[in-house]
Amino acid sequence: MDLLIQDVPTLVFVVVAVPAVLAIYIVGTEYLVRLLPDKQRPRVRPWFWVGPALVFVTAFLVLPALGTVVTSFQDHDGNFIGLLNYQRQLGDFPTGGAWIAIRNNVYWLILYTLFVLFFGLILAVLFDRVRYESIVKSFIFMPMAISSVALAVIWGFMYSYQPADAPQTGTLNFIVVNVFHQAPKTWLSDPTVNNFALIAAAIWGITGFAMVILSAALKGIPGELLEAARVDGAGELTIFRRVIFPLMMPTVVVVGTTLVIFALKAFDVVYVMTAGNFQTDVLANRMYKLLYQSDNPGGASAVAIILLIAVVPVLIFNLRQFRAVEARR
Amino acid sequence: MRLIRFTRIPVIAAVAALVAGACAPGASNPNPTGAVHGGSVSVIGVWSGGELDSFNAVIAPFTQQTGITVNFEASRDQDAILTTRVAAGNPPDLAAAPSPTLLTRFANQRKLVPLDNIVDMNKMKQDYAKTWIDQGTVNGHLVQIFSWASIKGFIWYNPKVWTAKGYTPPKTWGDLINLQTKMKSNGDTPWCVTVNSGAATGWPGSDIQKEIALGQVGPAVYDKWWQGKQKWTSPEIKGAWQSFGQLLGANDANVYGGANYIVNTDFGKVGDPMFQNPPKCMMLNQASFITSFFPKSAVAGQDYDYFTMPSQNSANEGDRVGAADAWSMFHDTPQARALLNYLLTPEAQEVWVKRGGKIAVNNKVPVNDYPDSVSQKIAKDLVNNTKVLKYDAGDLMPSDMKNAYWQAIVAFIQDQSKLDSILANLDKVQSSAYTS
Numbered sequence: 001m002d003l004l005i006q007d008v009p010t011l012v013f014v015v016v017a018v019p020a021v022l023a024i025y026i027v028g029t030e031y032l033v034r035l036l037p038d039k040q041r042p043r044v045r046p047w048f049w050v051g052p053a054l055v056f057v058t059a060f061l062v063l064p065a066l067g068t069v070v071t072s073f074q075d076h077d078g079n080f081i082g083l084l085n086y087q088r089q090l091g092d093f094p095t096g097g098a099w100i101a102i103r104n105n106v107y108w109l110i111l112y113t114l115f116v117l118f119f120g121l122i123l124a125v126l127f128d129r130v131r132y133e134s135i136v137k138s139f140i141f142m143p144m145a146i147s148s149v150a151l152a153v154i155w156g157f158m159y160s161y162q163p164a165d166a167p168q169t170g171t172l173n174f175i176v177v178n179v180f181h182q183a184p185k186t187w188l189s190d191p192t193v194n195n196f197a198l199i200a201a202a203i204w205g206i207t208g209f210a211m212v213i214l215s216a217a218l219k220g221i222p223g224e225l226l227e228a229a230r231v232d233g234a235g236e237l238t239i240f241r242r243v244i245f246p247l248m249m250p251t252v253v254v255v256g257t258t259l260v261i262f263a264l265k266a267f268d269v270v271y272v273m274t275a276g277n278f279q280t281d282v283l284a285n286r287m288y289k290l291l292y293q294s295d296n297p298g299g300a301s302a303v304a305i306i307l308l309i310a311v312v313p314v315l316i317f318n319l320r321q322f323r324a325v326e327a328r329r
Numbered sequence: 330m331r332l333i334r335f336t337r338i339p340v341i342a343a344v345a346a347l348v349a350g351a352c353a354p355g356a357s358n359p360n361p362t363g364a365v366h367g368g369s370v371s372v373i374g375v376w377s378g379g380e381l382d383s384f385n386a387v388i389a390p391f392t393q394q395t396g397i398t399v400n401f402e403a404s405r406d407q408d409a410i411l412t413t414r415v416a417a418g419n420p421p422d423l424a425a426a427p428s429p430t431l432l433t434r435f436a437n438q439r440k441l442v443p444l445d446n447i448v449d450m451n452k453m454k455q456d457y458a459k460t461w462i463d464q465g466t467v468n469g470h471l472v473q474i475f476s477w478a479s480i481k482g483f484i485w486y487n488p489k490v491w492t493a494k495g496y497t498p499p500k501t502w503g504d505l506i507n508l509q510t511k512m513k514s515n516g517d518t519p520w521c522v523t524v525n526s527g528a529a530t531g532w533p534g535s536d537i538q539k540e541i542a543l544g545q546v547g548p549a550v551y552d553k554w555w556q557g558k559q560k561w562t563s564p565e566i567k568g569a570w571q572s573f574g575q576l577l578g579a580n581d582a583n584v585y586g587g588a589n590y591i592v593n594t595d596f597g598k599v600g601d602p603m604f605q606n607p608p609k610c611m612m613l614n615q616a617s618f619i620t621s622f623f624p625k626s627a628v629a630g631q632d633y634d635y636f637t638m639p640s641q642n643s644a645n646e647g648d649r650v651g652a653a654d655a656w657s658m659f660h661d662t663p664q665a666r667a668l669l670n671y672l673l674t675p676e677a678q679e680v681w682v683k684r685g686g687k688i689a690v691n692n693k694v695p696v697n698d699y700p701d702s703v704s705q706k707i708a709k710d711l712v713n714n715t716k717v718l719k720y721d722a723g724d725l726m727p728s729d730m731k732n733a734y735w736q737a738i739v740a741f742i743q744d745q746s747k748l749d750s751i752l753a754n755l756d757k758v759q760s761s762a763y764t765s
């Protein structure tokens with residue numbers, strides 16, 4: 001109760017002052033626009049409307065990004081050192097610098113994106129045909145409600161390793177030992193499997209998201225089209241291949257590009273489960289380690305810029321696709 | 330539990346030989362909590378769970394006396410939180426770090442408040458061994474104070490099992506190696522080692538390696554090594570890695586579970602196999618704090634005891650590696666001053682000492698404050714048998730070097746045959762880590 005009373009000024013400010021400022025801004029700029037001759041008004045007015053957004057984007061996105069670029073050319077004390085930070089990250093191919101992290105990001109990019117799309121699509125199409133659809137979909141969607149850190153901790157338990165002579169506490173090794181009678185595997189420290197183990201955990205967490213969006217797109221396909229195809233004698237597989245899938249394509253692409261960006265910025269699962277040890281490092285985790293553990297802002301910024309450059313083509317593709325979908329409407 | 334009575338001798342929580350010779354007596358003893366009343370002080374630390382309960386117990390009488398609330402924020406990822414908040418100009422009033430690496434970095438950036446005029450230096454010189462004051466001094470100013478320490482180089486074993494099997498604590502390195510061989514021929518696994526610790530994975534193994542290094546090459550080379558003036562590939566440092574490998578055995582065969590178990594298992598669980606019946610390993614090397622991670626049912630002195638790691642060079646016998654909780658001040662407020670001065674007092678430090686798992690740095694904390702025979706033995710060991718106390722070399726190295734060191738330990742445990750390339754890589758990191 002005390003807290004509530006203390007916070008009353010804040011509440012008043014948020015509820016009253018913020019809308020008031022917005023209203024004053026709108027009325028005020030409109031007043032200024034009205035002062036101009038009729039012809040000029042349509043040209044000036046949009047700038048007043050996008051103005052605040054531009055200011056915020058500049059202050060919180062553009063300037064920090066430029067700052068990162070500048071930092072990536074500096075050493076710890078802010079002296080200009082040219083491309084040395086990039087050279088350190090990109091030198092010593094294939095195991096030095098950031099190369100292990102880059103390789104793993106490529107694994108993430110391909111496996112994570114494809115499997116999530118594949119599972120999402122299959123689940124959306126199959127569940128569309130059963131009566132208990134909403135219940136099953138809620139279950140598949142449920143991992144989305146778990147924070148990635150909790151997800152990683154849970155999967156960390158599932159992958160946990162005990163020596164062969166001790167009782168296995170991890171789900172997977174329990175199965176390996178008791179069902180398949182094999183020696184327990186070190187899922188998280190064996191470089192031949194650990195990246196896939198991490199990616200599998202992340203796939204489990206995000207499949208529900210892809211399924212829900214793809215399912216919505218599926219529901220948007222008019223029934224008449226499918227009926228017409230059936231009348232023409234098309235089998236269900238042909239209908240999926242020739243009618244449903246092409247119509248869902250724009251959504252698949254949007255979900256796919258979103259997943260690509262998720263894959264490139266993968267961090268939490270890796271950080272919690274292996275902290276990037278045992279050759280599971282990814283760029284985002286490397287950036288974090290360089291900045292906070294190694295006190296190397298230049299190197300961290302260089303990694304950030306490498307990551308940014310990797311994301312840009314995807315972003316452009318995503319925007320184009322988005323525009324193409326808009327244009328079709 | 331058997332309680333051994335000791336006379337109330339002062340415990341010097343560091344090197345007896347290094348204690349400041351001249352103490353200036355006669356300084357007035359100000360009320361340690363100062364004159365302030367009320368308000369609050371913000372602290373960032375790493376303690377959680379049982380350790381946080383102990384810290385809260387330390388703070389309780391302080392809050393009761395002064396009315397000052399301590400807002401404690403805990404994170405194992407302290408480097409990230411502190412770096413961000415300091416860079417943003419929003420640091421806490423005080424920080425308690427498990428190693429001085431980060432705080433020393435802030436001291437060099439002049440982000441810390443010098444404590445020379447904030448703590449009572451005369452009192453501190455009486456109560457603290459000189460080594461702790463030197464350790465907290467950066468660029469001529471005291472910027473860190475230490476509250477509780479842990480001493481490394483302790484090898485823990487189960488006395489009941491050892492008596493039954495006829496093993497006795499070794500006195501020399503050769504005895505230790507012979508004991509290993511004897512255990513193996515009896516079908517026992519000599520060691521338990523676990524090094525997983527999230528982003529800090531590798532440090533428990535690095536402790537063993539640096540204890541060996543100190544005992545093998547002595548304090549002078551040890552100092553040159555953490556200062557970056559001694560190559561990792563030099564015979565002295567490489568020798569310590571090889572000795573570490575000698576303990577692990579070929580393919581880590583001397584360690585329970587082998588490399589897979591070592592790198593996958595959390596450091597806190599290191600003792601679990603040793604306390605199983607029958608025990609899965611005979612001994613483990615970890616600092617004094619590890620007793621708080623042992624099973625609750627294990628009784629000090631009966632189920633576990635320790636001997637100190639023998640040095641390979643008898644000239645270095647009694648040289649120990651240690652680490653301590655370091656405190657620094659970012660904001661000079663009356664409340665922060667009061668808390669810092671309180672933490673320096675034996676009254677504050679003995680609260681945690683009595684709860685177990687910590688050794689007081691203030692030498693006025695009496696031996697019989699320690700809760701059991703083993704922790705009393707540690708406290709006495711420090712006074713009587715510790716010749717040189719060296720701070721953890723890894724914690725004194727720049728962060729880049731320290732992280733590479735930890736990762737090298739993991740790589741070495743996974744494949745000892747790669748030692749030369751591992752050390753060459755460390756040399757490479759060394760050449761750039763010390764320049765910035």
